[in-house]
Amino acid sequence: MATDNAAWNRIEELFHAALERPEADQVEWLNAQPADPAVRGEVESLLEACRWNAALATRDPKLDSPPESAALPSERFGAYKLVRLIGRGGMGAVYLAHRADGQFEQTAAVKVIAGHLAGDEFVRRFHTERQLLASLNHPGITRLLDGGVSAAGDPYLVMEYVDGEPLDRYCDSRKLTVHRRLRLFLQVCEAVEHAHRSLIVHRDLKPGNILVTADGVVKLLDFGTATLMAESSQVTATRNRMLTPRYASPEQLRGERTNTTDDVFSLGVILYELLTGAWPYGDPGSMMSELRRAVGDSSPVAPSTAVSPEAAENRGVPLERLRRALKGDLAAIVLKALENDPSRRFGSVLQMAEDVERFLDGRPIQARPQTAFYWAGKFLRRHWVPVAAVAAVMAAVAGAAVVSMHQTQVARQEARRSNAIGAFLGGMLSSAEPRTFDPDTFTVTQMLDQAAKRLDTEFRNDPLTEALLRGDLASSYTALRKYEQANAQLTRSLSILRSLRNEPEITTALMKLAENEAFAGRFERSIELYREALERLRRLKDKADPKQVFSVKRELAFNLMWTSGGAREGLRFADEAVALGKGIPDLSKEALALAMAYKAEFLRSRDPVQSERLFNEALELGRKQEPEGLWESTVLCGLAPFLAGRGDRAGAAAVLHRNYDIMLKYDGPRRPSTAEAAIKWARTRIWAGEVAEGMAQITEFVPLLRGYPADSQRLWSALHDAIHGCNEAKAFRDAETYTRETLAVNERMHLPPSDERWGMLYWDLGRAQRGQKHYSEAIEALAKAEANLKGFPDTRAKEIRQLIATVQSEQHAAR
Numbered sequence: 153m154a155t156d157n158a159a160w161n162r163i164e165e166l167f168h169a170a171l172e173r174p175e176a177d178q179v180e181w182l183n184a185q186p187a188d189p190a191v192r193g194e195v196e197s198l199l200e201a202c203r204w205n206a207a208l209a210t211r212d213p214k215l216d217s218p219p220e221s222a223a224l225p226s227e228r229f230g231a232y233k234l235v236r237l238i239g240r241g242g243m244g245a246v247y248l249a250h251r252a253d254g255q256f257e258q259t260a261a262v263k264v265i266a267g268h269l270a271g272d273e274f275v276r277r278f279h280t281e282r283q284l285l286a287s288l289n290h291p292g293i294t295r296l297l298d299g300g301v302s303a304a305g306d307p308y309l310v311m312e313y314v315d316g317e318p319l320d321r322y323c324d325s326r327k328l329t330v331h332r333r334l335r336l337f338l339q340v341c342e343a344v345e346h347a348h349r350s351l352i353v354h355r356d357l358k359p360g361n362i363l364v365t366a367d368g369v370v371k372l373l374d375f376g377t378a379t380l381m382a383e384s385s386q387v388t389a390t391r392n393r394m395l396t397p398r399y400a401s402p403e404q405l406r407g408e409r410t411n412t413t414d415d416v417f418s419l420g421v422i423l424y425e426l427l428t429g430a431w432p433y434g435d436p437g438s439m440m441s442e443l444r445r446a447v448g449d450s451s452p453v454a455p456s457t458a459v460s461p462e463a464a465e466n467r468g469v470p471l472e473r474l475r476r477a478l479k480g481d482l483a484a485i486v487l488k489a490l491e492n493d494p495s496r497r498f499g500s501v502l503q504m505a506e507d508v509e510r511f512l513d514g515r516p517i518q519a520r521p522q523t524a525f526y527w528a529g530k531f532l533r534r535h536w537v538p539v540a541a542v543a544a545v546m547a548a549v550a551g552a553a554v555v556s557m558h559q560t561q562v563a564r565q566e567a568r569r570s571n572a573i574g575a576f577l578g579g580m581l582s583s584a585e586p587r588t589f590d591p592d593t594f595t596v597t598q599m600l601d602q603a604a605k606r607l608d609t610e611f612r613n614d615p616l617t618e619a620l621l622r623g624d625l626a627s628s629y630t631a632l633r634k635y636e637q638a639n640a641q642l643t644r645s646l647s648i649l650r651s652l653r654n655e656p657e658i659t660t661a662l663m664k665l666a667e668n669e670a671f672a673g674r675f676e677r678s679i680e681l682y683r684e685a686l687e688r689l690r691r692l693k694d695k696a697d698p699k700q701v702f703s704v705k706r707e708l709a710f711n712l713m714w715t716s717g718g719a720r721e722g723l724r725f726a727d728e729a730v731a732l733g734k735g736i737p738d739l740s741k742e743a744l745a746l747a748m749a750y751k752a753e754f755l756r757s758r759d760p761v762q763s764e765r766l767f768n769e770a771l772e773l774g775r776k777q778e779p780e781g782l783w784e785s786t787v788l789c790g791l792a793p794f795l796a797g798r799g800d801r802a803g804a805a806a807v808l809h810r811n812y813d814i815m816l817k818y819d820g821p822r823r824p825s826t827a828e829a830a831i832k833w834a835r836t837r838i839w840a841g842e843v844a845e846g847m848a849q850i851t852e853f854v855p856l857l858r859g860y861p862a863d864s865q866r867l868w869s870a871l872h873d874a875i876h877g878c879n880e881a882k883a884f885r886d887a888e889t890y891t892r893e894t895l896a897v898n899e900r901m902h903l904p905p906s907d908e909r910w911g912m913l914y915w916d917l918g919r920a921q922r923g924q925k926h927y928s929e930a931i932e933a934l935a936k937a938e939a940n941l942k943g944f945p946d947t948r949a950k951e952i953r954q955l956i957a958t959v960q961s962e963q964h965a966a967r
Contacts (some may be wrong), residue, residue, distance in 0.1 A: 162187060166195045177365045228252060229262050229308045231742045231780075240443030248313065251779075255810070258779050260297055261314075262375075265307040287338055290351055293372050296617030298817050299782065322464045323426060330477055333426045333467075334508055339370035340422070342503035348501060349914045351599070351628050353410045357418035358399045359425070398431065400493050413494040416501055420489025428455050429463030432490060452490050455483050471607055481511050481519070488519040600628055604641065619648040619657065623664055633823055635672040635861065663704065670707065673864025675714040682708045698736050702747070705729040709750040714865050716907050719754055726751035742783040745774030749787045754839070756793075764794045782818045785811050785829070792836065801840035808833040811935055827856035828870040835877035844883045850874050855892065863900040868909065871897065875916045884923030891917045911940030915952060927963035931956055 166185060170178045182192055192900035199254040213309060224234045224247065233252035237245060244265045251258040271610040288296070298310035308379040317325070319340070323333050340362055342353065354361075354372070361373045367497040397405060401417035403408075424432045432452030433548075455478040485507050491497045507517045611618035622645035629638035637910040649658045666681035686704045689696040706729040712722030729747040733739050752766035766788045774783055796804040808829070826851040830853040838846035854874050860867040895913050903909055918934035921927075934956045942949035 155228075162191050163308050166191070170195065171342060200918070225302075225304070227303045228312060229264070229302050230300055231255070232260055232262055232298070232310055234262060237429060248498070256775060257780060259313045261311045263309045263311065264302075269605050288347055288352065290343050290346040292339055292370050293347065294821070295778065295789070302818075311373070312371075312855075314373065315353055316362045316365040316371060318359045319362040319364055319370070319422070320359040320425060321395065322364040324429075327466055327468045329468055330474070330482075331425060331512065336364065336368070336370055337419075337423055337426060338505055338508055340372065341501050342507070343372050344419065345501040345505065348412050348415070349624050349627075350631065353412055354415050354418075355404070355410055356396055356399070357415055357422060358396050359422060362422070366711075371627060383531065390479070401494070403494060411494065412500060413497050416489055416497050418503060419504060420486055420497075420500065423489065424452065424486050427482065427486065428458040428468060429460060430458040432458070432486075444740045450492070452487060455479075455486055485511065485517060488911065505724075529572075544697050579603040584668065596633060597634060600625060600632075600634075600637070604637070609927065615648045616652060616654065616657075617650070617660070619645045619654075622648075623661060626664060626668065630668050630671060633671075633819065633825070633859075635668055637687065638668045639665070639672070655688065659685050659700065662688070663700070663707075665708065666711075670711055673866030673868075674861065675711045675865050677709065679711045679715070679718075682711065684903050698732065699739065702732045702736060702739065702743075703727055706743075706747045706750065709747070709754070713750060713753055714869075716909065722757075723751065723754035726754055741777035742774040742781050745770040745784050746786060748773070749790055753790055756790075764791070767791050767794075780814055780817070782814065785814050788814075789832065795837065796839070801836070801910055805833065805836040805840045805842070824857050824859035824866070824870070827853035827859075828866060828873075831857075831870050831873045831877070835873045835880070838877045838881045845885055845941050846877055847886075849882050850877050850886075863897065865901070868894055868897045872912070872916070875913075875920075879916065879923070884920045887920035888917065888924070891920060906940070906943070908941060908944060911948070913937075914940065915948075918952075918955070922955075922959050922962070925962075925966065927959055927966065 163556050166187060169183055173181055173402055179196065181193055185192070187195075195859075201319070224237070229249065231251050231253040232249040234247040236248050237248050238248050238261060243566055244263055247262045247264065249260050249692075251260070263418040294314055295312040296309060296641040297312060299308060301307050316322070321334065323336065326688045328336075344357070347354065353743075354374070356374065357372075363371045363373060365371065398557050399418045399421045400911035401414045404414050404417075421432060424430075425941040430453070433450050434453070448779045459471065459478065460472050461471050464474045467474055469477070485504070488507075498507070507519050508516045565659035601876040607618060607621060607625070610864065611621070620642040626638040629635075629641065640663060646658065646661040646665055662681050662685040666678045666685065669675070669678040669681065682704050686701070686708065689704065691702050705725045709726035709729060712718030712725065726747060730744070730751055733747050748766055748770035752763045752770065755763035757764065762893065767787055771784070771787045771791070774781065774787070788807050792804045792807045792811075795801075795807060812826070812833045814825045815823075819826045830849050834846040834853070836846075837849070854871070856869045857867055857874075871890050875887050875894065878884070878890065891913055894912075898907075898909055898913065914933045915938035918930045918937060919931035921933060934952055938949050938952040938956065941952065
């Protein structure tokens, strides 16, 4: 419909008049009024929205967030007990909580999801999408520590607790200048962009969801929670609750599907308010203003005219000076982010941040037409010097022109690439066919698969962009444990980068592909790729990134831990990684803790005392930064054998139970990695006397191991744990079945006959056949094991010879 001022005035007049009548009479009264049908339609929409909001406001309070006076829920949420209510909103209540399982002390924020959102479909999606959220690892994003469904059936998220102030209050209370506010805003952009590249859109960015600590570090709250909610089948309810209209884009207000440009718009509103102290569209409480924005008929007030004397005082500058600062480039950046048409906004948060950085550096921005006069003016302002002679000025400008032309070309190339990447990522997040889209069945994996098909055709003329996007796509597949799909994307990305001879990106792609191969359990291939990456870094000498060198050496140590004959070299890499990591000031504690754990593992047989001490030091260090992070799994699995060796069977089982809980939190209940942890715990439970419980776990989780590639060392190791558990439980038939399956894994891994993994399995097979009184078959299997292992410098071959003698005696007695 036409949306001129007369139409809007008539809509507002009829709307307010209808509200004065009883609800049952409103539509009939409206139909009797002389008005254009389109005007009446808009008023009906407003009245319907008003009734819906009233219905939500009068819901049974048991279904919504509790009032301030409500008693705290008494049940535990995972390992956490609630202490006090922090806040509440449409999605639920947030509580301060303390860890209550006695393992270690930790404070966290627990968000208990409102009852009206927690339907069966939501809970199903909650478990799936939580894995993707847990993969968000950025210093500007509050970490997801845990999540699940409580005993009372309430979904909950356990987040890092942040002690800070909302962004706008932090800036105003300290009277921060425009430039300092922009620096904080860049921190926000960096965190949001990181999430976008992980295919997560916030959907509810606002100053209240952005805290700043006393040290000036920005932390984004609720990141991904809105994305989870938006996937619920209760579409209408979630759309009304999952956004704050004041910061929502027009398309969000219309209830359209999520895109990265929604967050760009919200950031534009936040930036406008940070700079001016005002809302871009007048009265934020006006429903008519919201409607005008929803239909794209509202334009923001120019920033320079929106400021007040109070706003200038809070920014530490005179009013006129602030108005001058908010004209030109800054206004262009803000207004581009606030475009009603998403295609006219910045294509990505990265583009917006880059323009803010250009403004701070005094360089030309991309948010306005790039005329020659504009670029020249920016150049002269950046490089002005007192002019002694006209000739000197002319020489300076002439010399700068060549440089400026080159910089312009580079900037335009980067802008085009950034636009392409932003458009592609945005397309991924709205890739379902609108007419057939079903939020109950459309999954993240389907979205990634559709994006992969687009990559085959859309970037034939821009191979570098294609390679970078394939790398990002692979990271998302890996986060969902789709290793084969990730491998395919990374292999193609690496091939393109090799053809372009882009050395920095080749090294990064090698590391990504090596990491994915390790996740899949193909450690030999992972080692090859990491070796190539290390050689490329060595050629860079002092120019190599120390963090990359650290990561490659640490991961080489990890992979060598899983291979036969790699102990000496693995210890060397682990030792070098620990020494290097201690010299990197901003290296995360959990990254160094992992390197220490790998070194401890290699020291286990050489120096058990030092090995256990190092495992405990790694645990203490890592927990200072990320308690119960995924890194902790390696350390716990390393400590359990020490407890078992001292006869503390229950203690070993408890440690491996915690390891299972961590894997369950990060990978969910149906992943092979979670099954691997469950079987490791089950084996120890059997040894500790819980035979029935341990065997039930093995029977339940072994089928899930087949989610690993058929030639995976991780599949081999997990099946080997199952074999040991079955033999210990005297479930010899199951032990034989799993041993034969694992021998087939050996075949698929193309292990040479001398590899000790053949001897270990024949030993297991001999034990299982002996238990079934198949003495001849047992002796044959044990003889193969003894022949394979006699060349190794340990006592295994001797133990097998003794066992063969025992079996022979049992066979003789049975005759």
